[in-house]
Structure formats: C-alpha cells, structure tokens
C-alpha cells in the first residue's frame with residue numbers, strides 16, 4: 132500500500148513534468164484536475180518473477196510489448212533482463228541501477244502527446260543462473276477519460 136501511494140505521487144509528478152515539457156498546463160488538460168491530482172486514476176501492480184534457465188535463448192521471459200498505460204514505473208532487482216528496442220532496430224539492455232527506477236512511456240501518453248513521447252517496445256530475457264524479480268506500477272487515467280492527441284499538439288503548425 133505504501134509502495135502504491137509513493138508510486139502514485141511520483142506518477143502524478145512525472146505526468147505534470149512531461150505535460151509541462153509539451154507546454155501543456157494542468158488547466159489545459161481537464162482530467163488532470165485543478166491541483167493535478169488525476170482523480171480516479173487507474174493503477175495496477177505487476178509482480179513479475181522470472182525463474183532462471185540454463186538456456187535463456189530457448190525460454191521466454193516477457194514477449195516484446197508496449198504498455199497500454201500513460202506511464203509505467205518499474206523497479207527491477209539487481210539482475211538484468213529488461214531490454215528496449217532502440218530506433219526500431221536494436222535490442223538494448225537496461226542495466227539495473229542501485230536504487231533506480233525505470234520509467235516506460237505507455238501507449239496512452241504516446242497518443243496524448245501525438246507521438247512526441249513514443250511508447251517503448253520492451254521485452255525481458257531470463258537469466259541463465261539467477262531468478263529475477265521486478266515490480267511494475269502501471270499508471271493510467273480514470274476509466275471514463277477518452278484519450279486523444281491534445282489539441283495543442285495537432286493542427287497546421289504540427290503538420291509543417
């Protein structure tokens with residue numbers, strides 16, 4: 132519970148920072164609410180466990196996917212395995228950093244930002260000798276919110 136509360140606070144803060152970077156204030160996104168509280172936001176925790184496998188090439192950890200969230204906050208233990216697809220071509224390992232969290236942009240933020248924050252294709256390979264654990268906090272809007280590109284990010288100037 133404590134973990135979820137801390138993650139929700141962080142997710143809200145990240146959302147406001149990312150929106151600000153797109154020059155969108157909380158007043159310009161109705162469902163952010165007057166204090167940027169993102170009322171009714173939907174969240175879930177994935178508790179992932181990947182048993183070790185002596186032959187990782189022949190085992191599946193997590194198949195390539197994007198998260199259908201606004202954003203995902205990921206804690207990975209000290210065992211690597213997470214990879215992201217770079218420039219649509221190369222799988223790159225996301226090395227765990229002590230005390231660090233990984234932020235994945237999800238499909239809903241991709242849509243909201245009209246592609247300025249692209250969602251990231253990622254996968255997990257199992258480790259040869261050690262079991263790996265991760266905790267993914269999946270953050271999305273309230274279920275009655277319809278996501279579309281923000282009006283400030285569409286229009287003639289964006290198409291030029």
Ligand SMILES: O=C(O)CCC(=O)C(=O)O
Nearest residue numbers: 177179207213255265267
């Ligand atoms: O285990 C990981 O590092 C990634 C987990 C993940 O992508 C997910 O739960 O959606």
Ligand SMILES: [Fe+2]
Nearest residue numbers: 196197198253
């Ligand atoms: Fe994921």
